Amino acid sequence: MNLDGQTYESLTANFAWQIPARYNIGVDVCDKWADGSGRLALIYEDPEGTATRYTFDELKALSDRFANALLAAGAQRGDRIGIFLSQSVETAIAHLAAYKAGMVAVPLFALFGVDAIEHRLGDSGAVALITDHGGVQKVDEIRAALPSLRNVFSVDIDRDNGDPHAPVRSFWHALKSAPAGFTPVDTGADDPAVIIYTSGTTGKPKGALHGHRVLPGHLPGVEMSQQGFPAHATLIWTPADWAWIGGLFDVLLPSWHHGVPVLARRFAKFDGEAAFDLMARHAVSHTFLPPTALKMMRGVERPERWSLALRSVASGGESLGEELIGWGRKALGVTINEFYGQTECNVVVSSCAALFEPRFGAIGRAVPGHHVAIVDMDGNELPPGAIGDIAVAAPDPVMFLGYWGNEAATREKFRGKFLVTGDLGTCDADGFIRFVGRGDDVITSAGYRIGPASIEDSLLRHPAVSMAVVIGAPDRERTEIVMAFVVLNPGFAGDAALVREIQQHVKTRLAAHEYPREIRFVDSLPLTATGKVIRKALREGLEQDADNPASKPERR
Numbered sequence: 001m002n003l004d005g006q007t008y009e010s011l012t013a014n015f016a017w018q019i020p021a022r023y024n025i026g027v028d029v030c031d032k033w034a035d036g037s038g039r040l041a042l043i044y045e046d047p048e049g050t051a052t053r054y055t056f057d058e059l060k061a062l063s064d065r066f067a068n069a070l071l072a073a074g075a076q077r078g079d080r081i082g083i084f085l086s087q088s089v090e091t092a093i094a095h096l097a098a099y100k101a102g103m104v105a106v107p108l109f110a111l112f113g114v115d116a117i118e119h120r121l122g123d124s125g126a127v128a129l130i131t132d133h134g135g136v137q138k139v140d141e142i143r144a145a146l147p148s149l150r151n152v153f154s155v156d157i158d159r160d161n162g163d164p165h166a167p168v169r170s171f172w173h174a175l176k177s178a179p180a181g182f183t184p185v186d187t188g189a190d191d192p193a194v195i196i197y198t199s200g201t202t203g204k205p206k207g208a209l210h211g212h213r214v215l216p217g218h219l220p221g222v223e224m225s226q227q228g229f230p231a232h233a234t235l236i237w238t239p240a241d242w243a244w245i246g247g248l249f250d251v252l253l254p255s256w257h258h259g260v261p262v263l264a265r266r267f268a269k270f271d272g273e274a275a276f277d278l279m280a281r282h283a284v285s286h287t288f289l290p291p292t293a294l295k296m297m298r299g300v301e302r303p304e305r306w307s308l309a310l311r312s313v314a315s316g317g318e319s320l321g322e323e324l325i326g327w328g329r330k331a332l333g334v335t336i337n338e339f340y341g342q343t344e345c346n347v348v349v350s351s352c353a354a355l356f357e358p359r360f361g362a363i364g365r366a367v368p369g370h371h372v373a374i375v376d377m378d379g380n381e382l383p384p385g386a387i388g389d390i391a392v393a394a395p396d397p398v399m400f401l402g403y404w405g406n407e408a409a410t411r412e413k414f415r416g417k418f419l420v421t422g423d424l425g426t427c428d429a430d431g432f433i434r435f436v437g438r439g440d441d442v443i444t445s446a447g448y449r450i451g452p453a454s455i456e457d458s459l460l461r462h463p464a465v466s467m468a469v470v471i472g473a474p475d476r477e478r479t480e481i482v483m484a485f486v487v488l489n490p491g492f493a494g495d496a497a498l499v500r501e502i503q504q505h506v507k508t509r510l511a512a513h514e515y516p517r518e519i520r521f522v523d524s525l526p527l528t529a530t531g532k533v534i535r536k537a538l539r540e541g542l543e544q545d546a547d548n549p550a551s552k553p554e555r556r
Helices: 008-014 025-029 056-072 089-100 114-124 133-145 171-177 214-225 245-257 272-281 291-298 322-331 407-412 452-460 496-509 535-540
Strands: 040-045 051-055 080-083 104-107 128-131 151-154 192-197 207-211 262-264 286-288 312-316 337-342 345-350 362-366 372-375 388-393 418-427 433-438 443-445 448-450 465-475 479-488 518-521
Touching: 025 089, 025 214, 025 245, 040 056, 040 089, 051 056, 056 089, 056 171, 080 089, 080 114, 089 104, 089 128, 089 245, 104 114, 114 133, 114 192, 114 207, 114 452, 114 496, 128 133, 133 151, 151 171, 192 245, 214 245, 214 312, 214 337, 214 345, 245 262, 245 286, 245 312, 245 345, 272 291, 291 312, 291 322, 337 362, 345 388, 372 418, 443 465, 443 479, 452 465, 452 479, 452 496, 465 535, 479 496, 496 518
Parallel strands: 040 262, 080 104, 080 128, 104 192, 128 151, 286 312, 312 337, 362 433, 479 518
Antiparallel strands: 040 051, 192 207, 337 345, 345 362, 372 388, 388 418, 418 433, 443 448, 465 479
């Protein structure tokens, strides 16, 4: 997106989508750059600080071989391929191979526990999984519940005996043993490419199925939030895991579409000083930093110790506020651009300091090419200033094809021509959209959108728990923390030891970022006449209940 001489109004007025009828993500982001020139694609830095560089030529050769390996293992076009890894070259290879082979990638967050993995692999019917030793150990517990999962490839095994029926095979041995060269499948823009699971705001997490067009659909939003990307871009990094749509489609794949190299380095636990050091050492020019990462970096003393090369910083997930944007200008040397979207329809609203000053309290304006509106319960657009649902008009290339295997939930996501995000907002006369509140029970914590249903299900699996409900409680650092109200079964004492035991149960079974940091033991839960928990009453009663010794919170 060239911003020279442009205004927001001119960009919006002159924008026209150009989505090719035949399009493949893998070819676009890798093969087109693999021309023998040795163009840099990826710098992978391991936990010890050793950096390895990969060119597009090398990634094409490696992903060609792994595509052949998947076919040799019995996977076919349209099959789902689980990718249970953090940022790494193997993650990139697996994605590229799946796209080029016409298969459907199913990215999985590296910190997921066995329950989260079982649901996603089982629901998608994944036939293969690429993971590491830790992932293999988790999958071993649930392998019997996943009849479709025929092949598990581990990146930590150097070689194996080549047995296609082995319970776990070597990723690298299978790749190196496969033939070189691969002819990518001729995919259409609407052909399925990736399933990214939602947070599960109602019921279990749903698989948002996207076509190959989702990448070109992302480009205007990424380009706007990154100051006319790829202008002045030399290297981009994000601490966000590539399993999330923010890491995968806001950073990795759009950068490679433009031939911009990506730095892969995800900290086991985010550290503000380490982030400053990493960006300075590698001269990172562009980055996507979730709000919680920015807040943690704001606590670092004397950030001027590092000489940064930043040209653009984008952030999304929650409103930043005037103070944090002011800090960014001083410490990072740029105005942080906020953007907004969700798994089903991402980066449709954005700020862009090169086009207009941020309006504090607003999440930005509609990205050119997207019709974003505030609608009522009947799907009618509301006038400026009115509160309603933030919605996006269909058709839109960044919009999902539907929820995997769930047509009813897909229909419920729409009101007439509008996809409804589930968030409430307003839009002023200048098109600035403000986030007012959630229209569902999603919890926004440390940049993650967390649904309560899976956590409540995990809590109920603990023998001490009779009933449980999860809400978001305000938190200065994380915006919200996961908080659980628990009714115990007879014979259990609600003490600190049980709190720690239940927290560990959820942390290991579900995901490390989803466990309840506060647990309150209560005798009963507020219910409607039909037996539904009144979450609003729990939220309103947080301050009053804080003085009740029987429900004293334990935060860890």
